[in-house]
Amino acid sequence: MFLSTIILIPTLMGWGKIIHSVLGPYTGGVAGHAFSGILGLSIIFTILSFFIPLNFYVEVSAICMGLLFFFRDHLYKKFHAFSKKDCIIIVTASIIIVFCSSFYPFVLDHYGYYVPSIRWLTEYGMVKGISNLDITLGQMSVWHIFQAGFSHFSDPFLRINSIVLIVYILYIIEEKSWIQLCFIPVLLLFSQSPSPDLPVIVFSLIILNEIMKGNTSASSLFVFSSFVFIIKPTMVWLPILGFLYSFCIIKSRFNSVLPGFAVILLFFIKNIYTFGYPIFPVAFPNLEVHWQPNPEILKISSRFAIQKTYDMQYSYEEIRNFSFTDYIKNWYLLDGIKSKINILFIVSILIFIVFTIIKKNRTITLICISLIIKSIAVLLFSAQYRFFIDVFFVIFFVLLASFFNRQKSLIVFFALSTIIISFLMIPDILKTYLPSFRPGSFMSKYELKQLYKPSTYHYHNFNSYKIGNLKFNVSKNYPYNFDTPLPAISESYIYSNIKAGIFPQLADEKNVHQGFIWKKLTPEQKAEAEKVIYSIKKTYQQNR
Numbered sequence: 235m236f237l238s239t240i241i242l243i244p245t246l247m248g249w250g251k252i253i254h255s256v257l258g259p260y261t262g263g264v265a266g267h268a269f270s271g272i273l274g275l276s277i278i279f280t281i282l283s284f285f286i287p288l289n290f291y292v293e294v295s296a297i298c299m300g301l302l303f304f305f306r307d308h309l310y311k312k313f314h315a316f317s318k319k320d321c322i323i324i325v326t327a328s329i330i331i332v333f334c335s336s337f338y339p340f341v342l343d344h345y346g347y348y349v350p351s352i353r354w355l356t357e358y359g360m361v362k363g364i365s366n367l368d369i370t371l372g373q374m375s376v377w378h379i380f381q382a383g384f385s386h387f388s389d390p391f392l393r394i395n396s397i398v399l400i401v402y403i404l405y406i407i408e409e410k411s412w413i414q415l416c417f418i419p420v421l422l423l424f425s426q427s428p429s430p431d432l433p434v435i436v437f438s439l440i441i442l443n444e445i446m447k448g449n450t451s452a453s454s455l456f457v458f459s460s461f462v463f464i465i466k467p468t469m470v471w472l473p474i475l476g477f478l479y480s481f482c483i484i485k486s487r488f489n490s491v492l493p494g495f496a497v498i499l500l501f502f503i504k505n506i507y508t509f510g511y512p513i514f515p516v517a518f519p520n521l522e523v524h525w526q527p528n529p530e531i532l533k534i535s536s537r538f539a540i541q542k543t544y545d546m547q548y549s550y551e552e553i554r555n556f557s558f559t560d561y562i563k564n565w566y567l568l569d570g571i572k573s574k575i576n577i578l579f580i581v582s583i584l585i586f587i588v589f590t591i592i593k594k595n596r597t598i599t600l601i602c603i604s605l606i607i608k609s610i611a612v613l614l615f616s617a618q619y620r621f622f623i624d625v626f627f628v629i630f631f632v633l634l635a636s637f638f639n640r641q642k643s644l645i646v647f648f649a650l651s652t653i654i655i656s657f658l659m660i661p662d663i664l665k666t667y668l669p670s671f672r673p674g675s676f677m678s679k680y681e682l683k684q685l686y687k688p689s690t691y692h693y694h695n696f697n698s699y700k701i702g703n704l705k706f707n708v709s710k711n712y713p714y715n716f717d718t719p720l721p722a723i724s725e726s727y728i729y730s731n732i733k734a735g736i737f738p739q740l741a742d743e744k745n746v747h748q749g750f751i752w753k754k755l756t757p758e759q760k761a762e763a764e765k766v767i768y769s770i771k772k773t774y775q776q777n778r
Contacts, residue, residue: 235332235396235688238389242397245300245388246271247309257454257493261444264312265405269440271300272398272433273461276380277497280504283360288382296383320407323644327403327418330651335396335425336684337658338691340677344427345691345714346370346724348378352392352428355382357720362749363525365509366738367706368727369535372509372527376501377465381428391688395425395432402436411443412643413635417627419650422658426688434466435624439631441472445479445597446635452486455479456494464501467513468621471608473498478600515539525741528752530734539616545572565617575619578626583609586629598632605629693717697769701762702753703743708766710773721746725770732763 243264250267253274261269275296279288286292304310316324339345347370354361354371355378365372381394389397399421406414417439424432441458449455459476462469473494480486502512510526511517517532537550544553545568556564567573583605590602605625612621638646657664661677681689695710696718707722709715715722723738731737737755742748755763 235335235391235393238393239328239332239397239400241297241388242384242394243268243401244304244310245297246275246397246401247312248300248303248305248307249274249296251303251307251309257457261405261409261440261449263315263404263408264309265401265408265440267309267312268401269405269437269458272380273458275300275383276376276461276465277500279379279383280360280376280500283355283379283382284507285359287357287359288355288379288385290386293384293386293388297388316404316407323407324400324403327647328400330655331396331399331403331418331422331425333684334422334655334658335393335399336688337426337680338678338689339427341424341427341429342714343429345716347373348381348428349392349716350714350722351375351378352382352385353716353720355379356385358747360504360507361747362507363510363741363751364749365514365527366525366750366752367721367723369515369527369531372505373514374504374508375430375465376461376504377430377433378428391690392428393425393688394428398433398436399425402440405440409443410640411635412640413631413638414439414443415643415647416630416638416650418647419654422651422654430466431620431623434462434469435627437462437465438469438472438624439627441476442601442628442631445475445601446632450484452480452484452490453493456491457497460494460497464497464504468608468612469624470611471604474607475600475604478604479597482600483597525749525751528731528734528736530736531730531752534730534734543617544568545570572619576617579609579619579622582626582629586632589633601628601632691716696722697773699762699766699769701737701755701766702739702759704737704739704750708770728763728766728770732760732767737763 246269247264247267249271250269253270254267257270278296279292282288282292341348350368351371351374354364355374360374364374381389381392384394385392399418402414402421403418406412417435421432421435437458441455441462444455456473456476459472463473476494477491480491505512505514506521506523509515510523511521512519515532515535517527517529520526540553541548541550544564547568548564565573565576568576586602586605590598605628609622609625615621658677659680661679664677678689683689693709693712694717695712696707696715697710698705698707700706704721707715707718707720708725708728709718709722713724713726715724731752732755735755736752737759738750739753740746740748741751
């Protein structure tokens with residue numbers, strides 16, 4: 235992972251130089267160049283993935299080009315700006331980040347969504363109608379596209395988030411924004427896998443800091459705000475803030491936001507290509523493309539999202555029968571830590587509104603308006619805590635930025651880092667004292683081999699089947715297909731499709747890249763499907 239850092243940060247800086255020549259820098263220094271490189275390469279990889287897989291040759295080309303500009307323009311000299319004291323903080327924090335990143339991934343989305351998305355991108359590129367095979371893959375986050383571009387030799391263990399955290403440390407020191415050191419320990423929990431949550435929180439806090447200090451680069455700020463949105467659409471408040479800031483504070487011209495809208499347009503095109511609709515998982519507007527998911531499968535997905543709002547503690551039928559009062563009361567009174575997070579969310583928003591009224595600051599007012607719009611959207615759509623966790627970081631930053639100096643921030647950073655490392659090394663602490671924190675139950679203990687190789691799981695135990703023209707693989711006795719040969723389908727989606735009387739099929743039997751469509755099962759295919767279900771159930775019975 236240190237080797238990945240040595241290769242990738244100069245590469246990203248080189249690409250950042252290219253992006254700065256087009257858009258202009260929104261912030262300078264080592265971090266400014268690296269973050270601009272992430273933006274540029276993410277967009278380039280996304281465009282390329284429509285036509286080719288993000289394979290070894292794409293990675294080599296990206297690294298060679300980045301390193302060429304890094305050395306040609308003497309960008310290594312920017313590291314000279316750091317003092318000896320700065321270097322001590324950077325090295326110490328980097329060791330902590332790399333160590334925490336070396337643990338086994340424990341977020342279930344890593345196995346059910348992140349890794350499968352990256353494998354499809356590296357083997358086939360963007361696949362039309364991939365949501366017909368597995369609706370979760372219809373998201374195909376731009377962050378996983380970026381990770382896929384570096385997943386062959388420079389970052390084969392998929393720890394790109396640790397690189398982002400190290401660059402974030404460089405930004406904090408360059409900008410003397412010490413309060414942001416307090417956020418690093420919490421973000422360490424997202425560093426073992428390419429979770430989109432980490433980059434969107436990091437980038438949003440950087441953009442927020444630039445806005446708070448009066449950055450006037452409207453074009454760059456809105457592009458980066460739009461970039462955060464296309465990584466995770468629940469960050470919709472950020473492009474809203476960037477747009478309002480550009481016109482209400484900077485008084486910029488409309489053409490300054492056009493590059494940002496181009497980025498958002500690319501996002502819509504990507505989603506239509508993979509999912510059939512502009513924004514995943516919203517089935518609106520209906521563009522009537524032939525690779526759209528089956529309406530019944532979308533209903534199942536929607537019902538599941540509603541249940542997730544209540545932490546799966548109520549059935550869909552129970553939730554449907556809630557009165558308006560029940561909707562609110564039961565959300566507040568969920569069992570476990572989720573209810574505390576929900577209450578804290580509402581209280582934090584109310585405190586921030588009062589703070590905004592007292593301050594009477596135009597920039598803070600725009601931030602408040604943006605957060606309120608985002609909060610309403612999340613509450614109406616699917617009020618899961620993971621969709622509004624970024625709000626806590628933003629409010630904490632705005633309220634307490636002036637309170638945390640270098641010394642206080644370093645104390646908090648090292649204290650919280652010690653606690654997080656303790657949780658990672660001895661996960662039984664979380665399992666015992668915070669059992670409702672579900673990811674804690676999937677944490678594995680420290681292993682000595684982590685000192686030279688990040689921990690990863692290998693399963694590779696699967697069965698192969700065929701229904702219609704689709705040959706596919708299903709993991710044995712395990713719900714996810716993170717290392718099952720492609721095309722792979724999770725057993726839950728097999729059940730859902732067969733129950734709906736349909737099944738995914740190849741649009742072109744000889745070319746997987748042409749994508750997937752759904753078709754109604756013929757009597758012959760229904761018989762094949764019943765055999766598949768029987769075989770899956772039998773493997774579980776044998777395992778018992």
